[in-house]
Amino acid sequence: MSEQKIDGFELRPGFKGMASDTGSDQTMFKGVHWGKAMMWIFLLSDTFVFSCFLISYMKGRGSTIVDWPNTSEVFSLYVGGVPVPLLLIAIMTFVLITSSGTMALAVKYGYEKNRKMCGWLILATAVGGLTFVGMQVFEWSKLIHEGVRPWGNPFGAAQFGSFFFMITGFHGFHVSIGVIFLFIYTYKVFAGHYDSKKRGWFTKMKGDYVEIEILGLYWHFVDLVWVFIFAFFYLW
């Protein structure tokens, strides 16, 4: 790690640097924007929320009185009469991970003050997120059509539907919130609010491109959570 300077303050590398930052006055995370630090800590808290959900799911799945449904059958799509397990989920995952990539690029172009590129990439991220939610709606309606309900299903343990709808629902809710913000930010970037430091509608704080990075952190987190849900729900 090379030595960095932030506002005339030399950042030392390694453990010593960390100790000296912690022991110093004013800020602990040198040069880190307040909003960014806030998002990290919020995500830590949110990690605990999802951990509680997933641990409850593991406990619940481990102690049901009826067998758990065979997930590779339940989650398969029929392509030309042949069941392809996890087809939809694979596409969903691909779309979501791709949107993480466009988000990262948007952050880069934002800091380069490349307004147009940044705007288009955020829009692409938003569309990716929306596609994901759309496919989730399709998956939900397919399962509901097949008789899966939160209180029971024809394939096995009732808890399957309970946990599935609750956890994917909670994750889908996170994605939806993210999509809403992505659309708002698309507008703000194209309207040039971050270049002119226009004050926010509610918070009355000056706009800055760092906000895109903050939203990006949230978006990557939502992706990461999906990876865990994917592993625990669809692969187990």
Next chain:
Amino acid sequence: MSDEYDNNKSYQAQSSEVLDGSAGSINPDMDYVRPAEIPEQDLYHAHSFIEKWIFCQDAKVIGVQYFLTAVFTGIVGLILSWLMRLQLGFPELAGFMTAEHYYQFVTMHGMIMVVYFLTALFLGGFGNYLIPLMVGARDMVFPYVNMLSFWMFFVAVAVLMASFFVPGGPTGAGWTLYPPQTILEGTPGSGTGILLMLISLSLFVIGFTMGGLNYMITILQARTRGMTLMRMPLTVWGIFTATVLAMLAFPALLVSAIMMTLDKVLQTSFFMPTILKAGEVLEYGGGSPILFQHLFWFFGHPEVYIVALPAFGIVSDLISVHARKNIFGYRMMVWAIVGIGGLSFFVWAHHMYVSGMNPWFGFFFATTTLIIAVPTAMKVYNWILTLWRGNIRINTVMLWCLGFIVTFVNGGITGIFLGNVSVDVPLSDTYFVVAHFHMVMGIAPLMVIMGAVYHWFPLVAGKMLSETLGKWHFWITFLGAYSIYFPMHYLGFIGVPRRYFEMYDSPYMTSTVGMNEFISVAAFIVGAAQFILVFNIIKTLKTGKKAEQNPWKANSLEWYTSTVPPEHGNFGERLPVVHRWPYDFSVPGAKDDFIPQTTAPSEVANTEVEKT
């Protein structure tokens, strides 16, 4: 601090210490403080009455709003406890009360006092008011989110209170809300009541998360120049650690509330096993009630420390100021707070010894529970050593602090009893447990709150509360609280179970009638005594004598604002620059018996200040 201390040396040591934590190269100027890293905060000033007093973004106003809302819920909780005591002591006078009412009062009293009163008061009230002032910030870092946090809390309280007025009344499942009985017919309030409780808790968690992010980032990223973490008042350390705990523990509550809501509304079976009711199998099956207990107590035990740690921090500051001595073992106190916070995540199942879990599990949790007594005892010793040879002022604030130490030790020792599986099992669900947790997390933090109110009222309102009324308030509360809870330990030992509406004619119950009457009378008196404080505040606001700036001669930054009470932005034109910890009291060689945190080393070059 020996008498032979070399003045010259202490001066040397101090200046090098100040520089060590900062930029690297030694600056010859002993008053040097690193230049500002963060730009001046962009504050939004209120333009109307509504923006200034209702949807206000000033942390101080939000703190007072939190305080008043929490006190309102606290008074509701107090009235519920009176009603319970009326039934237990004088059932013939409580003819209007059915067993269902009693269970509802128990439940609501517990939930209100723990979550909506103590947590909101310490973190929302004191946290909002004191954090920006004590670390030398203009305001919380996200004032708008902070405002939302309060209003979310307000809505949570409104939803909770609404449950008193819905058909079936509030939930009567006990404050732990254990399934399956919580949402089954037959439990009072198993319809709308429990639903409103779960919604209210979820709203509380969301609101608290918004506030908690503010507290943490303000402390980590918005301190003033010279304010290192190890120069923060212990109040800030206590509130900070409690906030970290809350950010990690409340998720478990949120998740369990969501799952139980689904169990209730959608007939899922997360927590519901197969249940036979009047020979009929209910829709439920295959869920795990124990899972709820784990989730609940993973929140519930850190919650105890969310309440206790701010109290520890605040009481340390109050003792130091009013004994005119530096806090003994500041660093030890900080590490004890952090250590207790960390350990509190590994003790939750000591609430579940009788749940039927594996005995080895109980062994593990008994061990961790007893380990947590070590940092806690260190804190108690340090408070006593701070008092030792101090220039103690026996005023109202100090009385509350002394009351706290005694009460906390008392409740802590019964905690050691209950932490052991073999002692806990026979004492489970008896009045011994009730006495224990009321002492340790009810009365003890309450004493700190009272002391803090008497201490900081001159700052908030600019007027001094009456000492005479304050002392009456203290002595009635202190002696009364012991009259309530000491006999309860005995009731627990003879096996009186808690949460029972009536003891009927069971043989050992007849012998407790007199004691129950005594406890009830004491509870009525103690409850009524709290209104002395309300009266004192109203009287003081009307006719009280004006407080001078910094009436207690304290060192921390909140007393060095540009105006009293502090205005929006706290510190006028320039933010204060900090050169020392807030505990330089009675320093040999100093002009006054206190050296404010803003005093530069060169101004007190001939004194024997501690290295900070």
